[in-house]
Amino acid sequence: MASYSFELNGKPQSLDCPGEMPLLWALRDPLGLTGSKYGCGIGICGLCTVHLDGTAMRSCVLPVSACAGKSVRTIEGLSADGTHPLQQAWQALNVPQCGYCQPGQLMHAASLLAENPNPSAEQIAEHMDSVLCRCGTYPRIKQAVALAAARMQGERS
């Protein structure tokens, strides 16, 4: 077992674990951050999405060894106090039903807005197409991403 060091939600973190352990399980079990969800284990559903050096990654297929020396951000670190524009838009439009997929949806959406602060409806749909939801919150997710983008534009101008 090796020791791995990385930045986790802005703070230094080290962890002794097998290097091939997926980051998802390292976060959830030894590190106790259960916001990232297990859904499929093979990188299809997107519920486990985190940011690795700012890029959205599926942590269920991302070995801890690949995170060494890098910066990991999870839903718990998306904002200090739950006020990221996406988190606000999600609440304003009453997006969650069971809510289990929403951490992944939010982290995936955040990576879009970081790259493209003013996405078109088509770009939102294209980007968000790869995270699954079983309750059927897709229509509201689309609207909430657009709302968050619009509010962020408003803040900038």
Next chain:
Amino acid sequence: MNARKLDRRSFLRLTSVAGSGLMLGFAVGCERSGGSSAAPPAPALTSLSSFVSIDAQGRIQIIHKKTEMGQGVRTLAMLVAAEELDAQLDQISVINPSPSAEYSDMQTGGSYSARYIYNAMRPHLAAIRRMLQQAAAQRWKVPVSECSTELGEVVNARDGSRVGYGELAEAAAKLDVPQDAPLKAVADFRVLGRSHAHQHNREMVTGAAKYGLDQRVDGMLYACLVRAPVVGGTVRSYDDSDCAQVPGFVRSVQISGTGINTFPEYIRDGVAMIASNSWAAMQAAERLQVDWELGVNQQFASSGYMDQLRAMAEGEGLVFRQEGELQLALEDADQVLEARYSGPFMAHAPMEPMNCVAVCSQSRCEVWVPCHAQNRLLDGIKQLTGLDEQAILIHTCLIGGSFGRRLQVDYALEAVLVAKAIGKPVQLLWSRQEDMKFGCLRSPYVQKMRGAVKDGRITAFGQQIACSSVWQLREPQMLVDGLDYTVIMPAKILPYAVQNLRLSQAITALPVPQGWWRASYPTIHHTVQECWMDELIHAAGGDPFEMRLDLLADDATPLDFAWQEGWGKDLIDRKRLSRVLRELRGKCGWARPKAAGEGRGLACSIYSDTYIAQVVELTVIDGQLQLQRVVCAVDCGQVLNPDNVLAQIEGGVIFGLSGALYGQISFANGRVEQSNFNDYRLLTLKQTPSIEVHLLDSDAGVSGVGEPGAHPIMAATCNAVFDACGQRIRDLPIASQLGVA
């Protein structure tokens, strides 16, 4: 009736009001109308199960038997309490109790919770508000009529002074519970009838929400279970020597299961792999070598049981509704139609896989579980452990979706068995692959449909249902003269006035764990009936709206369809269904011209007093289906939280579309062939059509919306495909016959 007084803790706590006048409010309007849930109807007078406590600070706690899984019942309980108590939302919290004799019938299903919460809780809450008013009246020495309530305080009409509920709670608890406390008039509502976001949204968007899989208990280990791949299979021997190389692996332990017919659940034989983290348990499970005795079901395969159902569909069946003379009408017709419809097993695939944390010793058992059939679980634990109720504690966790899956409690009983075997707290996790392979599936079906058209009118409608029965498999005592009412009722309530009807049932019990799937049989029968109506209407040269309305025109009295004895009846109001259809026709643009390849399909259904009609618009171009738009009209009676109703219908539509397009679990060599979301596909965001939901103003009582959104949508989609390209989809899923964009 007596109030239970917990004066020591300055609590007002009212418990059972069985047999009192208060219970009339519960009995009226709550007659169980069957539906998907497997429990018998609540007797008219049972102990009221939503208990309330108010502490000295004015914090109001609702102890709630209904379980939150995304359908908004926790928020709804808060809204109803805030309304009827005249309290502020932020002073109210909701918890689920552990099931017991006091908190019995804990089961959430059948699109029944909204009606239950509204009708059962309000009289109770009204009595509490009255007692708070009386306590204030005593304090101020004024008549009760001069004590009004407002936002958690009683207000003195004489001088405008106010006192909070918390300050009055102790005095109120000493009063007799009034039998005649008036319910608030709907016209005075300030909370209900307006949209409110879920109270849990913030914790859900910050990752703070704790689902079953997020539960952690001191000293907890993690487990995976390597299960018999075939129903009835057993462990001959196993070898875990390779598992020791997995860092974190602790030990393995063999688990003896139950039989497929065992009540309450089938538990597979298997070997539990225990580890210090989830991933290590999964890795160890992959390395375990098991020599299985596969048993009698190792040849079980889709081709075999679908042939069996096809043969059953051709037989006579047990008739459960007959009017006129089907055979004569067929002989006398201008056109006779006949067709077979079929559909496969389907899985629930909620995003949170099955899981449960358990601690179990000789003397007690405690579980933390995402479950909404808590009394079923309690019974199962009692049976497996021999413990009595007082020694069993069940903590209900937030649920990451269920759609009926967690009405079966197999996964929780497995965790109890593992915890008992190792004598330590343990979290059992199902992988997604296991969730697909070992689910409790919706039945497959074959239906033989017959019909006749004469002089441009539909004169005959015949339906022979062949499917697998959840009850016959494990609760055969629930059948009445061979009829499974959960199977037949969704078909029996066919609302159309066709003169010659013959509806019949042929059931079997396939050796597969089965369960309720966002209502199960309604999703089957409403699909087949509404597709068949479309075929008959097309043959008669009619318009799908006009001809349905014509067949619903005789609407003076509601139709009355009885369940088995003691289960009440379903009332079908043709007037309400006609109104929903007219509303939808006005909103959906039915008459707009269509381009080549564009199609529109209509279907409607009734479930548990909710009336819904849907139009699907899609295109089929070069054999590729693309969804465009769904328009829904819904009459679910009095609407309590409109935005949540919209969300539930939207969700139901998307759930039903996933099923119609892709839903298929198949078997070969006794094993499920699908394994994950790559081969059990869900609709994705980009594929999702625009969805419009129109709620009708209605005088009817509250009815549920959790399931109905998923019911007409499959038929509406198939009917739209026919409209677009002339191809009838009679065998689901659609993707087996058409490309899907």
